[in-house]
Amino acid sequence: MPTRRMVLRQGLGACLVAAVLPATGLAAEVPPPDYAMIIDLGRCNGCLACVVACQEHNDAMPGGFPTKVEETEDTSGPFAVLRFLPTLCNQCREAPCLPVCPNGAVRREADGIVVTDHKRCTGAGACVTACPYGRRFIDSRTGKVDKCDFCRERLAKGLVPACVEACPTGARSFGDRNNPAGLFADHLAAGGLQPERPELGLEGAVLYRPAKRKEAS
Template sequence: MKHYAMVIDQSRCVGCMACIAACVQENQVPFENFRTRVLEITKGKFPELRTEFRPELCNHCDNAPCVMACPTGASYKREDGIVMIDRDKCVGCKACIAACPYDARYINEEYGFADKCTFCLHRLKKDLEPACVATCIGKSRIFGDLSDRDSEVSRLLAENESRVRLKAAGTKPRVFYIKRYPTKK
């Protein structure tokens, strides 16, 4: 069984927003909603400043609070690790949105159900990468199967110190971050 995960090499992100545009186009995300975003965080005191680009998306947590909060079982976790929403079961109560510490969900105003990143499951079924990964010009986003030791995500996690968002929350995310800042030349 595959265990999908994403590794984000922050040192390679240039904040071009191509991933956001690709996601919106691929998934027909409604106006003013986003399944992914890129935070630009500047730290330090002038003139010694450092900017971190932090792409964010659904973390497809192993211990997903959104799945636990869902009163109808519409939110569920697949065996391959992807957290999905069954639109036919969703009542639009917004409990999952309140439960997500990563603010990764939104209400699709056109149809009413909760929505979020699916790792582009429809593309994975065709052996394609998620749209944000395929379009990333800096190769900052790397997607793959954690159960395969030879996959790029497994290799990157073995070779680099990685972090996850809000580790203390205990959600066990499947989106990992490496190399926070670009290497100084």
């Protein structure tokens, strides 16, 4: 036989559930994050602050470089122009590195980011070979595969990746395509973005805004 106190508590519990349920229902409708990085090539001056910040934050193997800045020459106009191309793991939606791991060490997390589970990774390197961008490497200190993961532990704290924070020119911006804000949202709204080597059809989450040529007047 329930006591009066038990009935009151059950009643209060029902009220609380009723109060919480609508909010829970709303939360269930919120889509998972769809993280992306946008790199405005017209703003990149090749300073390498992003590379240094990445190495320090992730304690990456010397010479491993989860993010790099490559130099390219734009010869599309009457004179050659030096360009800088920041590169990192593209977090491909159709990721060739994912199905080839014999140990199931490569997986996509709920936030869309492709990670390597170091408990399972044996360093055999099938994923390294499979990545058409060459964005994976074996850390000689651990024998495990490393690459950029958008600084997931920083994202969990509400921070942007270390390279984005370090960039002095705003060339890198980061956000959730399902909930864009600030410069990231402006880039998305403006359009004209493209992934690296779009002909591969891998739907990378790193998107570039091409630099415009300034022609001689």
